[in-house]
């Protein structure tokens with residue numbers, strides 16, 4: 001018998017929040033980046049997690065926007081999510097790794113904060129246009145020390 005965990009298919013208690021996180025394989029097996037976020041933002045409960053390389057790029061870039069918005073919208077409509085977290089990380093390959101993002105520390109955090117705020121504006125416009133302006137959006141960044149930084153403002 002293998003060691004896989006049984007899924008309770010009748011448990012619909014999750015999905016009240018949505019996390020858009022990167023596909024980065026350093027976070028395998030599956031969710032090593034998520035526990036620090038859940039500690040920093042306990043209000044997330046057991047969120048839907050959508051994985052897309054570069055996270056905010058998918059909202060900022062019009063060519064990739066439809067897929068990201070479709071998945072976020074499905075999380076809101078099917079699972080009742082009322083909070084979407086856009087979650088970037090240090091040394092993101094989709095952004096050309098740390099060398100193209102400020103080379104770590106405060107500079108890299110600021111780079112990602114700027115990108116996250118651009119992505120938030122696209123998502124906010126979509127939510128308002130679709131009668132979902134009550135859905136909250138938060139921004140977070142996983143830094144080089146595996147600490148979650150909540151991006152304010």
Ligand SMILES: [Zn+2]
Nearest residue numbers: 022024092093
């Ligand atoms: Zn990444």
